[in-house]
Each structure stands twice: as C-alpha cells, then as structure tokens.
Amino acid sequence: MTTAVDKRRRPMPRWRDYGRPRELVLRYLLLLFALFITVGPLLWQLLSSLKGAGEDVFGSGASLFPHHPSLRAYREVFAQVPVWTYIRNSVIVALLSITSQLVFSTMAGYMLSKPGWKGRKLVWIVLLASMMFPFESIMVSLFLSIRDMGLVDNLAGVWLPGFVAAINVLIMRAAFLAVPREIEDAAMLDGAGEWKRFRHLYLPSAYGAILVVTINTFISAWDDFLWPLIVLRTEGHFTLTLGLARLQSSSFGYDQRMVMAGSVISVIPVLVLFVITQRWFYKGVSSGAVKL
Amino acid sequence: MTQPTVHQVPVTAPPGAGARGPGASSPASPGPLRRALRSVTPGPSADAGGAALYRRWWLPWLWMTPAIVGATVFGVFPFLNTVVVSFTDAKPLGGAYDVVGLANYRRMLGDPDFWLATRNSLLYALIVVPLMVLLPLLLAILVEKNLPGIGFFRSAFYTPVLASSVVVGLSWQWLLSDQGLVNTWLLKAHIIREAIPFLSDSWLILLSAMGLTLWKGLGWYMIFYLAALGNVPRELHEAAAVDGAGAVRRFWNVTVPGVRQSMMLVGTLTGIGSLRVFTEIYMLGGSTGGPGGADRTLPFYIRDVGLDPLTGNAGYGAAVSVALFALTLGLTLLAQRLTKEDES
Numbered sequence: 027m028t029t030a031v032d033k034r035r036r037p038m039p040r041w042r043d044y045g046r047p048r049e050l051v052l053r054y055l056l057l058l059f060a061l062f063i064t065v066g067p068l069l070w071q072l073l074s075s076l077k078g079a080g081e082d083v084f085g086s087g088a089s090l091f092p093h094h095p096s097l098r099a100y101r102e103v104f105a106q107v108p109v110w111t112y113i114r115n116s117v118i119v120a121l122l123s124i125t126s127q128l129v130f131s132t133m134a135g136y137m138l139s140k141p142g143w144k145g146r147k148l149v150w151i152v153l154l155a156s157m158m159f160p161f162e163s164i165m166v167s168l169f170l171s172i173r174d175m176g177l178v179d180n181l182a183g184v185w186l187p188g189f190v191a192a193i194n195v196l197i198m199r200a201a202f203l204a205v206p207r208e209i210e211d212a213a214m215l216d217g218a219g220e221w222k223r224f225r226h227l228y229l230p231s232a233y234g235a236i237l238v239v240t241i242n243t244f245i246s247a248w249d250d251f252l253w254p255l256i257v258l259r260t261e262g263h264f265t266l267t268l269g270l271a272r273l274q275s276s277s278f279g280y281d282q283r284m285v286m287a288g289s290v291i292s293v294i295p296v297l298v299l300f301v302i303t304q305r306w307f308y309k310g311v312s313s314g315a316v317k318l
Numbered sequence: 319m320t321q322p323t324v325h326q327v328p329v330t331a332p333p334g335a336g337a338r339g340p341g342a343s344s345p346a347s348p349g350p351l352r353r354a355l356r357s358v359t360p361g362p363s364a365d366a367g368g369a370a371l372y373r374r375w376w377l378p379w380l381w382m383t384p385a386i387v388g389a390t391v392f393g394v395f396p397f398l399n400t401v402v403v404s405f406t407d408a409k410p411l412g413g414a415y416d417v418v419g420l421a422n423y424r425r426m427l428g429d430p431d432f433w434l435a436t437r438n439s440l441l442y443a444l445i446v447v448p449l450m451v452l453l454p455l456l457l458a459i460l461v462e463k464n465l466p467g468i469g470f471f472r473s474a475f476y477t478p479v480l481a482s483s484v485v486v487g488l489s490w491q492w493l494l495s496d497q498g499l500v501n502t503w504l505l506k507a508h509i510i511r512e513a514i515p516f517l518s519d520s521w522l523i524l525l526s527a528m529g530l531t532l533w534k535g536l537g538w539y540m541i542f543y544l545a546a547l548g549n550v551p552r553e554l555h556e557a558a559a560v561d562g563a564g565a566v567r568r569f570w571n572v573t574v575p576g577v578r579q580s581m582m583l584v585g586t587l588t589g590i591g592s593l594r595v596f597t598e599i600y601m602l603g604g605s606t607g608g609p610g611g612a613d614r615t616l617p618f619y620i621r622d623v624g625l626d627p628l629t630g631n632a633g634y635g636a637a638v639s640v641a642l643f644a645l646t647l648g649l650t651l652l653a654q655r656l657t658k659e660d661e662s
Contacts, residue, residue, distance in 0.1 A: 067533075188392075190385050252617070
C-alpha cells in the first residue's frame with residue numbers, strides 16, 4: 027500500500043528533472059571522456075588479449091577490436107608459463123594475511139576499545155609509532171630480520187612482516203567503540219560473560235569493519251610487488267605480480283598477448299570481489315587507509 | 319577515553335534489562351548480575367579510573383600480544399635497527415661486518431646517484447601532489463549528482479585502483495611504447511612525425527610514471543572527496559547560484575572552502591605516497607630504473623644499493639633509508655604546520 031502512495035507522490039524522474047539539457051549533455055560528454063581515460067587502457071589490454079594469432083597488437087596495422095576473438099593467448103599462457111603456481115602462491119599469501127590480520131586485529135581492537143586495564147596508553151603509543159615508518163624506509167632491516175629467520179625465498183617471509191597491521195587494529199577498535207553501551211549492559215544483565223558478549227554481540231556488530239579489513243588486506247597482499255620482489259628468488263615461489271613482471275621483461279620474447287592475458291587473469295579475482303562488496307571498498311577509502 | 323567503567327554501567331541500563339529491580343544496579347548486591355560481572359571484574363574497584371578492572375590482569379595482554387609483537391618486531395624495531403645498521407657495513411646476505419661510524423652518511427652526501435634519487439622523489443611529490451589534490455576533486459564533482467547510470471561511472475572510474483601496479487604498469491608500457499597505441503594514433507593523426515620516446519628518454523619516463531601514479535590514484539581520492547562533498551551544504555550552492563555565480567566561481571568560493579580539510583589531507587597523503595614510489599618506475603623504466611638509473615627514486619635506490627645479493631651494502635642502504643624517513647617526517651611536519659595555519 028505504502029509503495030502505491032509513494033509512487034503517486036514521487037513520479038518517475040524525467041530527464042528534464044536532472045537539469046537543463048545543455049548542462050546534461052555536457053556532463054555526460056565529460057563522463058564519457060573520463061571513462062575513456064580511466065578504463066580505456068585496461069579495456070584495450072583486455073581486447074588485445076583476445077586477439078587471434080594473426081592479428082597485430084601494435085603498430086599502425088593494429089585495430090582496436092579483435093577481428094577473430096579467441097582465447098588462444100589464455101591457453102598459451104597457462105601452457106607455457108607456470109601461472110597456476112603463481113596463482114597458488116598469491117592465494118597462499120593472501121589467505122595467510124587475511125586470516126592473521128582478521129584474528130589479531132579483532133582481538134587487539136576489542137581490548138583497546140575496553141577501558142579498565144593498565145598499559146592501554148602504552149600499547150596505543152606503540153601501535154601509532156609503528157605506523158610512522160614508511161615500509162620503504164625499514165625494508166632493509168626487515169629483510170635482514172627475514173634473513174635471520176631463514177625465510178628468504180619463502181612465502182612465509184612475504185607474509186610475516188604484514189601479519190597484523192596497526193591501521194586494521196585502529197579500524198576494528200573504532201567499530202567496537204561504536205557498539206552502544208546499553209546493549210552490552212543488557213547482555214551483561216542477562217548473564218553473558220565476556221567471551222559470549224564478544225562472540226555474539228561485538229563481532230556481529232563489527233561485520234562492516236571486518237569486511238573492510240578483509241578487502242584491504244586482500245588487495246594489498248594480492249597487488250604487492252616490492253616486498254615479494256625482495257624476498258623471493260626462485261620462480262617456483264613467485265607470486266602473480268612477480269611472475270607477470272618477469273614474463274614481460276624476460277628475454278624469451280613471449281607473445282605480448284600472453285602477458286596481457288596473464289594480467290587480465292590477475293585482475294579478475296579483485297574485480298569479482300569489488301562487484302560483490304562494492305560499498306565496503308568505498309568504506310575502506312574513508313576509513314583512513316593510506317594509498318597512492 | 320572517558321567511558322564509564324563496567325561496574326558503573328547498570329545505572330544506565332535500559333528498562334527491559336532492569337527487570338531485576340533497582341537493587342541489581344548496585345555492584346555490591348548479590349545475584350546473577352554479580353556473577354556476570356565477576357567474570358570480568360574483581361568486584362567494585364577502588365580505582366574509579368577503571369584500572370585493574372580485569373581480575374586476571376594478563377588477560378588483556380594476552381589478547382593484545384600478537385598486535386604488540388607485530389608493531390614492535392615489524393614496525394618499531396626495524397626502524398631502530400635501520401639506524402643501528404646504518405653505522406655498519408653489513409651485507410644483505412649476512413656474514414661478518416664492521417662498525418664504520420659515519421662513513422655511510424659521508425658517502426651518501428657525496429654520492430651523485432643519491433642526490434639524483436632524492437631529486438626524482440621530491441620532483442615526484444612536487445608535481446603529483448597538486449594534481450592529485452585537484453583532479454580527483456573535479457572527478458568527484460562530475461559524479462556527485464545522481465544521474466541515471468552514475469553508479470556505473472563511479473565503479474568504472476575506480477577500476478584502476480583495483481588492478482595491481484604491475485598490471486597497470488604493463489598496460490601503460492604497451493600504450494606508450496614506440497609501437498604503442500598513443501604513438502600510433504598521434505602518427506596517424508599527423509600530430510607527430512616520429513614516435514615520442516616515452517619509455518627511453520629519462521625525463522619522459524619520469525613524467526609517464528607520474529601520470530601512471532595519478533591515473534591509478536584518481537578513483538581512490540574521488541571516493542574520498544565524494545564523502546566530503548556530501549557535507550557541503552546545498553543551500554550555499556543554491557544561494558551562490560541565485561546571486562549569479564557561475565560554475566567556476568561556485569567551485570572556488572563554495573566547494574573548495576567546503577572540502578578544504580579533505581584537500582589538505584589528500585595533499586599530505588599523496589606527498590608521503592610520492593616518496594614511496596617504486597613499481598611505476600620499475601615497470602616503465604625497467605629494472606635499472608631508467609637509462610643508467612636516471613629515474614630511480616629513493617626506495618628504488620635503497621633496493622639497489624642495500625639489497626642487491628651480490629653488490630649490496632645493507633649499511634649504506636640503511637643510511638639512505640634514514641634519509642628517506644627524515645624526508646617523510648619533514649614533509650609530514652610541514653603538512654601539519656600548513657594545516658594548522660590554514661585552520662587559524
């Protein structure tokens with residue numbers, strides 16, 4: 027019933043409700059221009075990866091769209107390059123990172139959101155201090171530590187320095203602080219112990235922050251390049267980004283279409299995640315994560 | 319930080335929860351409440367500030383341990399260690415080393431490659447920061463209005479953020495190569511006679527890398543600004559429009575003051591980020607960092623001199639790392655000062 031009323035009150039918007047026609051046309055033209063700039067290069071990469079064997083990718087003879095679309099490049103890249111190994115390694119690092127980040131930042135964020143224990147301020151200061159140093163300015167020392175642990179050329183060495191990040195602890199703490207005290211009081215009066223409250227009240231309330239931490243961790247693990255480049259040495263341990271960069275610069279002269287197919291493969295998981303959980307990506311932007 | 323401690327809580331309990339009567343609100347009274355509280359508290363605490371609320375004092379520390387270990391072992395310690403190592407000639411792969419005092423720092427000051435890397439990094443910040451503050455704002459204004467299909471455009475503009483720097487680097491590498499799409503089109507349109515050497519001229523490599531950084535960051539900061547734009551009162555825009563202010567004047571006089579704080583923050587973040595650039599140079603300039611290493615940034619240089627398994631000197635790399643940190647800190651303090659001056 028209410029929908030009928032709403033419909034009568036708010037008719038379907040017509041084009042002229044959005045503004046003057048001239049302004050509107052200009053806006054869409056600008057939007058299309060921005061679309062061309064932002065998506066164009068990636069789209070071209072996708073289109074070129076679908077080109078058949080006889081088609082030019084570069085030069086004046088190259089067309090924008092594939093005339094004989096084929097998945098040949100994809101078959102080839104899987105056949106000639108250990109892509110599955112790269113993918114497996116990237117997945118291992120990503121899963122390890124997500125698991126440890128989620129468990130540890132949730133635990134720490136919860137305790138930091140609780141009053142009533144000595145040393146909170148000190149821990150807070152240590153966490154903030156750890157965020158002061160850009161990764162690039164401590165990577166030499168990090169590498170020496172990883173070396174001393176015997177983790178050079180080991181996926182665990184890629185994962186370990188980022189096994190829990192202070193920024194995620196802060197995100198989780200903020201989410202737990204937002205849980206209304208009245209609800210916790212009620213749960214306490216009902217006899218719920220601390221673990222029970224954490225498990226059934228706090229965790230479900232913070233699912234947004236949990237998603238943000240998961241997404242941020244996944245993207246940074248999946249897309250990371252510099253640290254894996256420093257730690258990993260043998261091809262069997264390469265992550266996907268490392269494998270792609272190696273493929274492009276290798277002297278074997280791989281078919282460019284194959285490299286393009288490889289990059290498309292590496293983007294797909296992130297793209298799928300983005301389509302499913304889009305607004306949490308945007309939440310992640312405003313939660314204070316640093317990116318360039 | 320001024321939340322009530324747990325034992326003060328029942329005073330504010332909602333009516334439904336207070337079914338056991340007002341007596342239950344006193345922590346001294348026995349009953350289920352007392353039992354519930356006992357799981358976390360030692361009973362009424364003498365310290366109203368909330369200290370020693372957990373009966374098992376080590377419980378919070380147990381929960382905090384992984385985060386504390388992460389922050390110290392992989393955050394604070396590496397920095398302190400970097401400073402220590404910078405006074406030695408340690409090798410990246412281990413072995414004996416000597417304490418060399420300030421030798422690494424002396425070498426650094428007389429090292430033209432170090433100054434080149436510093437120049438590149440600072441130039442990067444100088445050019446990228448203003449553009450990164452402005453362009454995403456314009457993009458955000460473009461997608462702010464709820465037009466049909468605007469959700470699609472917003473998502474599409476965000477896609478470069480999702481792809482790894484390696485993938486977008488590859489994409490740009492192909493676009494900008496002598497045979498690439500950009501040169502082909504410009505040649506076809508007779509705008510140029512010869513291909514522009516985007517990927518072989520050291521200046522063009524640096525500029526292309528900056529373009530890549532900008533392009534990849536557009537979507538991220540667009541979303542950042544979109545949230546800020548929502549807080550600019552519509553009435554201001556309408557009032558300005560009634561007064562006859564055009565789109566450009568409204569941008570400078572209404573929008574910019576409204577999102578000023580966000581602009582300062584974006585400036586700070588991108589400034590720090592510019593000093594961290596590595597992958598863009600690696601992808602467009604190759605593993606040497608441009609012809610003869612002319613396009614190396616500070617992180618690039620640190621990796622080259624400090625972490626090369628054969629020729630690397632971790633001590634020298636650490637000294638350059640300290641310089642990079644000092645630069646980052648200086649930039650942060652500068653930004654903080656500018657922000658403060660701006661607010662007053």
